[in-house]
Amino acid sequence: MKRTCYIGELNEADLGRSVTLQGWVNRRRDLGGLIFLELRDRSGVVQVEVEPDSPAFAAADPLRAEYVVEVEGRFQARPEGQRKGGLADYEVIASRVEVLNAAKTPPFELDKGDAVAEDIRLKYRYLDLRRGEMQRGLLLRSKAVAAVTAFLDAAGFVQVETPMLTKSTPEGARDFLVPSRLNPGEFYALPQSPQLFKQLLMIAGFDRYYQLARCFRDEDLRADRQPDFTQLDMEMSFVTQEDVLEVQEQLLAHVFREVLGVALPLPFPRLSYRDAMDRYGSDKPDLRFDSAFVDVTDLFRGGEFAAFAGAETVKVLAAPELTRKQIDELERVARQHGARGLAWLRRDGEGFTGGISKFVGAQTAALLERTGVEPGGTLLFAAGEWKKAVTALGAVRLALRDLFALAAAGPQFHVSWVLDFPQLEFDEDSGSWTYMHHPFTAPHPDDVGLFGTERQGEMRAQAYDLVLNGFEIGGGSIRIHDPAVQARMFQAIGFSEAEAQAKFGFFLDALAYGTPPHGGIAWGFDRLVMVMAGAASIREVIAFPKNNRGADLMAEAPSPVEPAQLAEAGVGVLPQD
Known part of the structure; x- marks a missing residue:
């Protein structure tokens, strides 16, 4: 069996030639004795005509959708009135058809896959992946991997694999645990990220490292989350934050240029965490459209509207004309994100009606001018404690984006940096300080002295997030390389010396043997490819994903195991209520 080429590679130069093609029957039609087939492989679809007097007719007659066939025939242009552009301008007149394998009737029509329930598509994923849009996403992903590898190799990065079975350490999500048969009662953890190992590689002197790392987090799922996912992990020694950001900008621009032919404007714009939250209510703002908040706290301070008069923050967002039903839905969104409600006004001439209009007479002119x-x-409007107010209004902003397709008028892709995250945040549930990113993030050099003071909540981290179209596609930081600073960080989050040694002892030992200044970043590779492909979920660009309940419906995982396997691993299963 030897095909001439992939179907999508056929072109005008092949006209009149005999070609041999292999693939799947996409569709079969019988028109007055003529049999027409659509033959498909991963590169495209071409029409095959089988004439009644052809020696191929008998073999073609029983063909049905998804049969695997080899076709030999003459490649020619279709009649003028039947041309639709591209491969649809051509056809193959078959002289031989050979069935390589028959197929059962598929459980769904592949060309109607988008209308099929996702659980059905995931159960028969091998069929779902035959669809053109699914294959385009995975082929785009493959090209992105190739572009990343070529760039980083040329830039002196070394690809190193890190362990999949490691120690359970507190990194912000639940670990997936693996029992050790050889060490009864003890467990490995699957890595949430290679964080400690990539820092150890810097201590080991590799200077520039990367890998496409498999990571595992036992957390609730969303459209852009999976329990097992791929992270493009990078670390660099002897660098400042500026060095890391510059390399990342060049790398992302290279990937977009090579994969999509899109030129991203450089450098990427930058916002501080405070500005991003204050203006857009998100630390990953979608900047394809503006719609920034306006601060009107001063207009209502001490005024007659009690809900605003004593509020820490009053923010307002200008929106198009809204129906009362739409306002009610936006209020529901605001409440879901912590707001007590969503105050509103409608502009009527040079004044306002509806909502809270009876309370804003004195503020009318200023509101018109500012907004x-x-x-x-x-x-x-959102009012109250600053973070709660801006977060709720940020969710409303995104709901408005989707309601009015506000992003459609902006660039197809918008990339930005969010910088200067807080080093620490206060956990109200535990009544203690914790890290915002991870405990190895370096504080801003000017803020180190705030550790242990009443102002430690004001400390800035040398942390940065890479944001694409409102998705965080990368996050990283300069790391702590001084053992004394690392000890102060652990103290700030309530780790005693003994606790720190118990959780991270191997890493802290290594830190004392001459650690270079270093920093890095991890890209959410699935999420990046999702945005590049225009997909609605990362499940569309992962070959064999889990559903939103963390189940692999095709492989039927997770699943029970034999009692003997559990006994061998020293594991017992508690009965479920």
Whole structure:
């Protein structure tokens, strides 16, 4: 069996030639004795005509969708009136058809896959992956891997694999645990990330490291999350934050140029964490559209509207004209994200009606000037503690984006940096300080002295997130390389010396043997490819994903195991209520 080429490689130069093609029957039609086949492989689809007097007719007659066949025939142009552009301008007149394998009737029509329930598609994933849009996503992913590898290799990065079975350490999500048969009662953890190992590689002197790392987190799932996922992991020695950001900008621009032919404008714009939250209510703002908040706290301070008069923050967002039903839905979104409600006004001429209009007479002129709300447009307000207010209004901003397709008028892709995250955040549940990113993130050099003081909540981290179209596709930091600073960080989050040694002893020992300044970043590779492909979920760009309950419906995992296997691993299963 030897095909001439992939179907998608056929072109005008092949006209008149005899070609041999292999693939799947996409569709079969019988028109007055003529048999028409659509033959498909991963590169495209071409029409095959089998004439009644052809020696191929008998073999073609029983063909059905998804049969695997080899076709030999003459490649020619279709009649002028039947041309639709591309491969649809051509056809193959078959002289031989050979069935390589028959197929059962598929459980769903592949060309209607988008309308099929996702659980059905995931159960028969090998069929779902035959669809053109699914294959395009995975082929795009493959090209992105090749582009990343070529760039990093040329930039002096060394590809190193790190362990899949390691020690359970606190990194922010639940670990997946693996029992050790050889060490009864003890467990490995699957890595949430290679964080400690990539820092150890810097201590070991490799200077520039990367890998496409498999990571595991036992957490609730969303459209852009999986329990097992791929992270493009990078670390560099003897660098500042500026060095890391510059390399990342060049790398992402290279990937977009090589894979999509898109030129990303450099350098990427930058916002501080405080500005991103204050203006857009998100630390990963979608900047394809503006719609920034306006601060109107001063307009209502001490005024007659009690809900705003004593609020720490009052923010307002200008929106298009909204129906009352739409306002009610946006209020539901705000409440879901911690707001007590969503106050509103509608512009009517040079004044306002509806909502809280009876409380804003004195503020009317200033609101019109500051917000620039259009006649008939709506103002939406959030008030209260700063973070809760901006977070709720940020969710409303994204709901408005989806309601009015606001991002469609902007660039196809918008990349930005968010910098200067807090080093620490206060956990109200535990009543103690914790890290915002991870405990190895270096504080800003000017803020180190705030450790242990009443102002340690003001400390800035040398941390940075890479944001694409409102998705965090990368996050990293400069790391702590001084053991004394690392000890102060552990003290700030309530780790005693003994606790730190018990959890991270092997790493702390290594830190004392001459650690270079270093920093790095990890890209959420699945999420990046999802955005590049225009997919709605990372499940669309992962070959064999789990569903939103963490189950692999095709392989039927997770599943029970034999009692003997559990006994051998020294594991017992508690009965479920």
